[in-house]
Amino acid sequence: MKALISDIHSNLEALQAVLDDIGRHNVSEIYCLGDIVGYGPNPRECVDQVMKCKMVLLGNHDQGAMFDPDGFNAPAEKAIFWTRSQLESSPENRQKREQRWEFLAERPRTFKEDGFLFVHGSARNPLNEYVFPEDIYNQRKMDRIFALVERYCFQGHTHVPGIFVENLPEEIYQFHSPEDVDHLYRLDGRKTLVNVGSVGQPRDGNWRACYVLLDGDLIRYRRVEYDIDTTVKKIYAISELDNFLGDRLRDGR
Numbered sequence: 001m002k003a004l005i006s007d008i009h010s011n012l013e014a015l016q017a018v019l020d021d022i023g024r025h026n027v028s029e030i031y032c033l034g035d036i037v038g039y040g041p042n043p044r045e046c047v048d049q050v051m052k053c054k055m056v057l058l059g060n061h062d063q064g065a066m067f068d069p070d071g072f073n074a075p076a077e078k079a080i081f082w083t084r085s086q087l088e089s090s091p092e093n094r095q096k097r098e099q100r101w102e103f104l105a106e107r108p109r110t111f112k113e114d115g116f117l118f119v120h121g122s123a124r125n126p127l128n129e130y131v132f133p134e135d136i137y138n139q140r141k142m143d144r145i146f147a148l149v150e151r152y153c154f155q156g157h158t159h160v161p162g163i164f165v166e167n168l169p170e171e172i173y174q175f176h177s178p179e180d181v182d183h184l185y186r187l188d189g190r191k192t193l194v195n196v197g198s199v200g201q202p203r204d205g206n207w208r209a210c211y212v213l214l215d216g217d218l219i220r221y222r223r224v225e226y227d228i229d230t231t232v233k234k235i236y237a238i239s240e241l242d243n244f245l246g247d248r249l250r251d252g253r
């Protein structure tokens, strides 16, 4: 069984709670779909944890922290510059610092395995494209993205968990939230996009950390409580991180 995590965004309390939950299941491999850093207060610690995963993709915030951030709003950009300063000024030895930097720099944008595709954003634009639930009404967009998917694509980036399926021959698309399917969904051969949700900053109105267990063709959504007060306090204490970045965690927005 695999665990699929994404969009940790430097939220160490959420990541630790998810790793503990994973530890209580029979998981042999953890895949991370990107955005280890950005927004939250513990970029170094989160990179150190994620380095232990079997497969880790590059996210747009990870890229922004390493290179010139482009296309971010003001609080997100400020958080990215602060994140970069943290990664550059590690208190431990230089070797550790270089290890993290090298690890982030070497991340791939896509990963393919047994007909499964893994991306951060979308099959069309692995780093930056959002696929939101309401996009099922954007036939052109969905047609193009689904055309690039052999069968199953796992993604993150929107922080909104759920499942997109293609219904042939009508060529209409459906979206199922985890609640719609009682947190369990079996892949059935139709082309499917699975958004695994966000560990560190869920935006579906539920503050609990979200991730997915994948057992053969069975998808199980997990929601995990964590010590959100600690994370919010840390964010408040760092002037470069907007207080709103803490407040939104409580609302799951």
Ligand code: ZN
Residues within 6 Å of the ligand: 007, 009, 035, 059, 061, 157, 158, 159
């Ligand atoms: Zn993200």
